Amino acid sequence: MITLHFAGYQPARSVHTRALHALRDSVARRAASDLRITVTDSIVAAGRKASDLLRMVASGELDGCYFASSYLAANVPTLGVFDRPFESGSRNAVFAELDGEFGAALARDVASATAYRVLGWWDNGIRHISNAVRPIRAPADCGGLRLRTLDNALHQGAFRRIGFLPVFIDVADLSRAVADRTIDAQENPLTNMVNFGLHTHHGHVSLTGHLVGVAPLLVNHARYAALPKRIAAYPGGGRSGKCCCSARTCTCGG
Secondary structure, three states, X not given: XXXXXXXXXXXXXXXXXXXXXXXXXXXXHHHOOOEEEEEEOEOHHHOOOOOHHHHHHHHOOXXXXXXXXXXXXXXXXXXXXXXXXXXXXXXXXXXXXXXXXXXXXXXXXXXXXOOEEEEEEEEEEEEEEEEOOOOOOOHHHHOOOEEXXXXXHHHHHHHHHOOOEEEEOOHHHHHHHHHOOOOOEEEEOHHHHHHOOHHHOOOXXXXXXXXXXXXXXEEEHHHHHOOOHHHHOOOOOHHHOOOOEOOOOEOOOO
């Protein structure tokens, strides 16, 4: 029996944590005699930074995780296609592309430039802006607001040009930074605003829809390569680069 350990950084009610559970359960149904997946819902609950996940998977401390593609774009420039605000297109169009050759090509780029293999492309939500200071109805309203962003130069440059003062803060520290006004504003999908309790401090939400977020499901490349062929060949998995996952679902073989 081979065991793979996956982890995330969000609470149990989040769609990503539930997706990891769905992946675990699907593998249990289809490959129980060969493969088992265990899940740690959130390493943040154990005192780690969310960004530690990438290092933990790269080093082999964990076998896999999900993470926003924006954090990989510095090493995989082609992923920057998702990081140009207001240019990404509709969610349906983005994920239709990711389920085809475009997604496969991006997965090859990730594999060649990093220690990861992409098992699937997950929906990381449509991003909006919330703040504790004033309604945002025009770029002038952004002036001087300290905005928490992802650790991505394209994001920060775009927000700086419309007047924000962008700053990166790890997800593990986001709720505190919002509560104590270290930052005035932040940008996230609406579900994250609720999951992390940000709505209790931010009275203004601007439905900007400025980015369609993508979160690849990653596995340590060496660990994946070492799996026996009988496991990699399970229906719905393995050599296509979508082991048990399509762009937005987790089902092993259908």
